[in-house]
Amino acid sequence: MTLALYELGGLNDRRYSLFSWRTRMALAHKGLTPEFKPVRVSDKAAIAFSKQDKVPILIDGEEVIHDSFRIAQHLDTCHCGPSLFGGEVGQSLSRFFNTWADRTLVPRLAPMISIDVLQIVDEADGKHLRGVIETAFGKTLEELSANRDKDVIAFRRLLDPARANLRAQPFISGAQPAYADYILFSLFQWARIVSPFELLEASDALAAWRERMLDRHGGFARAYPARV
Amino acid sequence: MTLALYELGGLNDRRYSLFSWRTRMALAHKGLTPEFKPVRVSDKAAIAFSKQDKVPILIDGEEVIHDSFRIAQHLDTCHCGPSLFGGEVGQSLSRFFNTWADRTLVPRLAPMISIDVLQIVDEADGKHLRGVIETAFGKTLEELSANRDKDVIAFRRLLDPARANLRAQPFISGAQPAYADYILFSLFQWARIVSPFELLEASDALAAWRERMLDRHGGFARAYPARV
Numbered sequence: 001m002t003l004a005l006y007e008l009g010g011l012n013d014r015r016y017s018l019f020s021w022r023t024r025m026a027l028a029h030k031g032l033t034p035e036f037k038p039v040r041v042s043d044k045a046a047i048a049f050s051k052q053d054k055v056p057i058l059i060d061g062e063e064v065i066h067d068s069f070r071i072a073q074h075l076d077t078c079h080c081g082p083s084l085f086g087g088e089v090g091q092s093l094s095r096f097f098n099t100w101a102d103r104t105l106v107p108r109l110a111p112m113i114s115i116d117v118l119q120i121v122d123e124a125d126g127k128h129l130r131g132v133i134e135t136a137f138g139k140t141l142e143e144l145s146a147n148r149d150k151d152v153i154a155f156r157r158l159l160d161p162a163r164a165n166l167r168a169q170p171f172i173s174g175a176q177p178a179y180a181d182y183i184l185f186s187l188f189q190w191a192r193i194v195s196p197f198e199l200l201e202a203s204d205a206l207a208a209w210r211e212r213m214l215d216r217h218g219g220f221a222r223a224y225p226a227r228v
Numbered sequence: 229m230t231l232a233l234y235e236l237g238g239l240n241d242r243r244y245s246l247f248s249w250r251t252r253m254a255l256a257h258k259g260l261t262p263e264f265k266p267v268r269v270s271d272k273a274a275i276a277f278s279k280q281d282k283v284p285i286l287i288d289g290e291e292v293i294h295d296s297f298r299i300a301q302h303l304d305t306c307h308c309g310p311s312l313f314g315g316e317v318g319q320s321l322s323r324f325f326n327t328w329a330d331r332t333l334v335p336r337l338a339p340m341i342s343i344d345v346l347q348i349v350d351e352a353d354g355k356h357l358r359g360v361i362e363t364a365f366g367k368t369l370e371e372l373s374a375n376r377d378k379d380v381i382a383f384r385r386l387l388d389p390a391r392a393n394l395r396a397q398p399f400i401s402g403a404q405p406a407y408a409d410y411i412l413f414s415l416f417q418w419a420r421i422v423s424p425f426e427l428l429e430a431s432d433a434l435a436a437w438r439e440r441m442l443d444r445h446g447g448f449a450r451a452y453p454a455r456v
Binding site: 083085086090091093094095096097099100103161162164165168169171172173175180 | 313319321322324327332388389390392396397399400
């Protein structure tokens with residue numbers, strides 16, 4: 001049976017798709033090893049078979065599934081191994097967490113570090129990404145990142161509800177990580193791969209949590225080199 | 229066995245404690261009917277037995293439990309009936325939801341409607357509440373509520389992650405409400421009891437959800453009159 005993940009690939013085989021890292025960790029959680037298929041961000045022809053234009057895309061036998069949350073639901077329903085959601089309430093609140101991360105955190109994170117993506121992709125991909133992000137935010141990448149030393153302070157504050165969970169337990173989802181942990185981790189792993197800019201203070205409980213996440217599944221995420 | 233809930237009581241027996249409504253709904257979810265003990269907000273002597281100064285406080289036999297989230301954990305552990313959390317992941321993400329609501333929503337909601345609380349409490353309680361809230365926000369209640377017709381638009385936008393869940397299901401927690409629903413509902417029930425100011429547009433999916441919540445447990449929450 002085919003199991004394959006289409007995701008963004010950059011120079012030197014860097015895998016820098018934020019949303020793909022949610023799926024990568026979910027697959028590792030389930031003990032599944034797909035074939036990883038890198039796609040250049042400007043190459044929409046490569047994923048035209050999925051009838052939409054975004055990665056990640058999971059091919060599981062005859063099924064073609066896009067959207068990282070739908071992929072996680074598919075994995076939890078159709079594959080055994082530890083649950084990603086821990087039941088209906090857990091899945092519902094993971095969906096809430098997913099929307100919270102995407103609407104509250106990503107719009108603050110992307111402006112700070114997108115400029116650094118240009119160094120890990122080729123010229124055509126860089127031009128494509130610059131166009132998409134500058135159009136979305138109405139500013140140049142240089143303007144967006146100019147005050148990141150200050151902007152990161154507000155970003156850290158937005159993480160408070162996640163940080164509060166770590167007072168009671170080692171992972172956001174409990175004694176073990178589950179999909180909500182992978183959602184939040186995907187932001188940090190994306191940042192780690194694309195940018196030397198540090199998002200967390202060393203004393204932050206989330207910094208220790210991030211180390212635990214890098215260690216999970218045999219150090220699966222740590223094996224990908226950080227940008228220095 | 230004693231089962232009693234200490235909570236704020238105002239004029240005409242109005243029960244206007246935001247956090248107590250989380251506990252009220254959690255008790256109803258478990259099919260439990262406690263004795264309700266109203267306490268005036270300025271009367272700290274009445275709850276000194278709990279060795280802290282905030283309601284809600286649940287007395288369950290020999291146990292005295294304060295803090296609405298800890299009470300919910302106690303109810304789910306020590307009483308049968310439908311689960312409030314649906315397992316460990318659900319409980320962990322409900323805690324996240326609790327912190328999100330308290331740090332993101334309550335600080336936007338309280339300034340808009342606290343001024344209306346003065347009409348449903350006696351003079352001593354009103355003076356106490358004015359002091360607490362004006363100190364916390366550094367503005368008078370009149371200043372805090374002056375622009376609420378505009379401020380409510382930003383408040384509605386903050387609800388987006390909860391609203392997004394309702395596209396897929398009738399309640400935030402799934403096909404049935406669970407503790408996360410009660411957390412969010414407590415804000416609207418508090419507002420409903422203390423203020424005639426409307427927080428939601430009629431077409432909002434959350435307005436329909438609020439009606440469903442008012443109907444739950446035999447119309448338990450609807451039985452308390454709305455402020456008009």
